[in-house]
Amino acid sequence: MLQDIQLTIVVENSATLDHNSLWAQHGLSIFLELKFDQKIMMLLWDTGASSEVMLHNAEELDIDLNNLDLICLSHGHYDHTGGLMGVLQHRKDRIVILAHPDIFAPKLKTQPLFKFIGLPVSRSQVEAAGAIMIQARGPVAIAPGFMTTGEVARLESFEKVENFWTVRDGQYCQDNIPDDQALAAVLPGKGLVVITGRAHSGIINTIRHAQKITGVEKLYALIGGFHLMDADDGRVDATVEALKGLDPAIVPTGHCTGHKAICRLQEVLGERCLPLAVGDLIQI
Ligand SMILES: [Fe+2]
Ligand SMILES: [Fe+2]
Incomplete structure (x- = not known):
């Protein structure tokens, strides 16, 4: 049975004086230790934006x-x-990478200018560096009470994906980022824990989806990026209102959540909502 989860923020946009040897960079990587009755499982959720920062911070931590x-x-x-290639090249052994099949699709944005924002290496390059790619569209059970969400159902009208582009079947088209997923855990006696990367699917959609696939309604902890930094006031207000109703006990958030949304969440949730920074340790 899953007993507790310890998260260490390895890469994040902010640094504090508590950890002044760590480097901040726009991106996210979280090291998770899942504690079971007999075993600890160690998992890396995302790898930040560069190998240099990923490896430096991992060593410092x-x-x-x-x-x-x-x-x-x-x-x-x-x-x-x-930072994926840096992690793979640093390791002695091969390792499984769990992700959606579309992670290698071309990913682009056009505001303010056309820019490639996808995975900077190909599938064959990561496999040559030691990755064993497992690519699934739906949820994958990782351990008792712990899974990936797979593709997130887009149900909330205020959570739209905009301004991302891709090429599908030779056609340049809008990218609704089907590969976006989160981690969902069920902690006995506490409830549902949702750990996001960017939550491009919408943070409320992501929570609703995690509730559905785990069968657990009570949201205990919500951690990661909520993708609200460029959201209009209407979307921020609707998100804050929905989170108030969900009444989570722990909400450490950062990366793409944005100062405005964090301040609004703190007005409603008080100290349950904390801004993330590199080196933060969260025990759940
Ligand atoms: Fe991001
Ligand atoms: Fe993203």
């Missing part, structure tokens, strides 16, 4: 990347996958 059991990727954007 005494995280031995050779001890990882698994790497999971939230989606294919560079700020969550750019």
Whole structure:
């Protein structure tokens, strides 16, 4: 049975004086230790934007990347996958990478200018560097009470994916980022824990989807990026209102959530909502 989860923020946009040897960079990577009755599982959720920052911070935080059991990727954007090759090349052994098949699709944005924002390496390059790719569209059970969400159902009218582009079947088209997923855990006696990367699917959609696939309604903890930094006031207000109703006990958030949304969440949730920074340790 899953007893508790310890999260260490390895890459994040912000640094504090508490950890002044760590480097901040736009991106996200979280090291998770899942504690079971007899065993601890070590998992890396995303790899930040660059190998240089990923490896520097992991070393400063005494995280031995050779001890990882698994790497999971939230989606294919560079700020969550750019450190992947560094992790693979640093390791002695091959390792399974769990992700959606679309992580290698071309990923583009056009605001303010056309820019490639996808995974900077190909599938054959990551496999040559030691990755064993497991690509699934739906949820994957990783351990008792712990899974990836797979593709997130888009149900909330205020959570739209905009301004991302791709090429599908030779056609340049809007990218609704089907590869976006989260981690969902069920902690006995506490409830549902949702750990996001960027939550391009919408943070409320992601929670509703995690509730559905786990069968657990009570949201206990919500951690990661909520993709609200460019959201209009209407979307921020609707998100804050929905989260108030869900009444989570722990909401550490950062990366793409944005100062405005974090302040609004703090007005409603008080100290249950905390801004993330590199080196933060969260015990759940
Ligand atoms: Fe992204
Ligand atoms: Fe991101």
